Amino acid sequence: MKSRYTLVFLVLLSFYACKKEEQSALGSQGYELLVPSSLGAIDFPSDNEFTPARWALGKRLFYDSQLSADGMVSCASCHKPEKAFADDLAFSPGSEGAAGLRNVPSLANVAYLPYFTREGGVPTLEMHVLVPIQESNEFNSNIVAIAEALSQDPSYVQMSQAAYGQNPNPFVITRALANFQRSILSGNSAYDRFLMGDESALTESALAGMDLFFGDELKCGQCHNGQDLSTHGFENNGLYTVYPDSGKFRLSHESADIGKFKIPSLRNLGYTAPYMHDGSLTSLEEVINHYATGGSNHPNKSDLISGFEISQLEQQQVIDFLLALNDTSFIENPDLQP
Ligand code: HEC
Ligand code: HEC
Structure with a gap:
């Protein structure tokens, strides 16, 4: 009972805070994006400016294996933080062990890339999110089904509202994952x-x-x-x-x-x-x-x-x-x- 009240309170609080000032929407979880001075300024799209709430949601999604068809694979299964967000295999397996077709690239500084994948066929990070979600040898999943599943989870609904003022949906999922990925910055070698x-x-x-x-x-x-x-x-x-x-x-x-x-x-x-x-x-x-x-x-x-x-x-x-x-x-x- 108590936890339910706490949750309602948090939802209301964060919604209110979000309206007032997005930066404080996550309170103690607030995260400040620090771009190493060796790197250039990051261009965030106008519908996806950086906020701590968006970043926190994107980070949670990045590490969540619920997104894949078999519930075992997350973005981080292939883009491992300890491997500079790449992997040490020639080809990394996706959902149900499906064989990968290309070596996993590092995600360091993807914020600055003019296009994505090794042939450059995808113009934005937001659009690219659909690639691993849909690819049969990555998540082999479907963004609409993922959005429905996340909508059943009150903590995801709360974070999604705090980040974009909407329930989990394809817009929110693609934006949040892109927002987080723009913080994967390496400039201190x-x-x-x-x-x-x-x-x-x-x-x-x-x-x-x-x-x-x-x-x-x-x-x-x-x-x-x-x-x-x-x-x-x-x-x-x-x-x-x-x-x-x-x-x-x-x-x-x-x-x-x-x-x-x-x-x-x-x-x-x-x-x-x-x-x-x-x-x-x-x-x-x-x-x-x-x-x-x-x-x-x-x-x-x-x-x-x-x-x-x-x-x-x-x-x-x-x-x-x-x-x-x-x-x-x-x-x-x-x-x-x-
Ligand atoms: C003509 C342009 C060109 C030149 C010159 C060149 N490279 Fe490359 N390099 C590439 C391309 C294209 C790839 C990616 C090929 C692929 O993905 O199969 C690459 C890949 C690499 C990689 C692998 C990176 C990774 O993460 O997989 C390394 C390391 C590398 N180059 C080092 C060098 C070094 C050292 C030299 C000089 C001796 C050099 N390159 C000269 C174009 C070039
Ligand atoms: C099964 C392994 C696997 C999973 C899971 C996976 N990726 Fe990838 N990722 C790859 C491979 C392989 C490539 C290279 C694809 C290509 O060039 O066609 C790639 C490419 C990318 C690129 C483009 C990088 C560049 O240099 O152009 C981004 C961005 C990316 N992934 C983000 C993600 C995100 C976000 C997720 C989770 C939603 C994810 N990936 C899940 C294997 C994976």
Whole structure:
């Protein structure tokens, strides 16, 4: 009896608070979004501005396995916080163990991505939420059914009202998950500190590796540059002569796009192995060897992938540079844990 009154009171209180001032809607659960100063400002859509209540609802949904058909898989089953919101398998299983088709990418700094998935076919984070929910090898579920189930749970109804002034529905679920994902921010690596003026942040070896990485021999920096070491362009980096997964071609049906994939961020590589769209390269040594040999011949392979000579020492220097993009404060960020 007592708990029921408490609940009604909380619902009324949070509804009232939400009307008055959204920031305080969650009271003690309030969360302040702090963007690392190394990163740019985040553009929240006008119908989904950041509020602590939206963030809290999105976080709860992100870790809730109720969303999947078999009730066993959450977003975090594949996007694991301790793996920089990626996974350590080449392909991660979805609901009822259904085999995944691509390697799970990290969600660090998805707030800044211009488009989503490895062929870039989804324009916003809000729209992308429908992809894992519907995909047969991810949640294999249905957003309308999920909304109905959540509407039976008074605590979800309360949080949904506090966040968007509505009961759980597809609008609320897609918005809240996107709101939370924009807080998955990594900008505190040794390389970030170096760029912000701390010259001691990189070791001698990492500094030498940085010069190699951005130099004319290796040419890595021509595709991997900017805030997350990615231009976000699409390139064929020479993995195969025949691509089992045709990449951007799946979207455009233009043969010039066969084997082209979104250039990924290179942050937190120490946590996100295996690498590439299919997880086919298991270590950074293998990645550098791949580029050093010039890769497989394919008509769409970028001219920048032409091979180079590299000594053992230089290879280690490039790896030390790449690992200087690891961000332990991000991996351990208590606000992002379940
Ligand atoms: C079964 C594993 C699995 C689950 C569960 C899963 N994802 Fe993913 N996620 C993936 C894979 C694999 C990709 C890459 C898909 C592609 O490129 O086509 C991906 C891609 C993404 C991307 C795009 C990232 C980019 O760089 O473009 C976002 C955002 C994302 N997932 C969010 C979510 C959210 C939110 C949930 C829960 C609602 C979720 N995922 C559940 C495996 C999963
Ligand atoms: C022509 C553009 C281009 C150049 C030059 C380039 N890359 Fe890449 N890189 C890509 C693309 C595209 C992918 C993703 C391929 C895929 O998903 O299969 C990638 C993937 C990677 C990955 C895997 C990331 C992950 O999370 O899976 C690493 C590591 C990497 N590149 C490092 C390097 C290094 C080191 C160099 C220089 C030796 C380099 N790249 C040069 C385009 C490029």
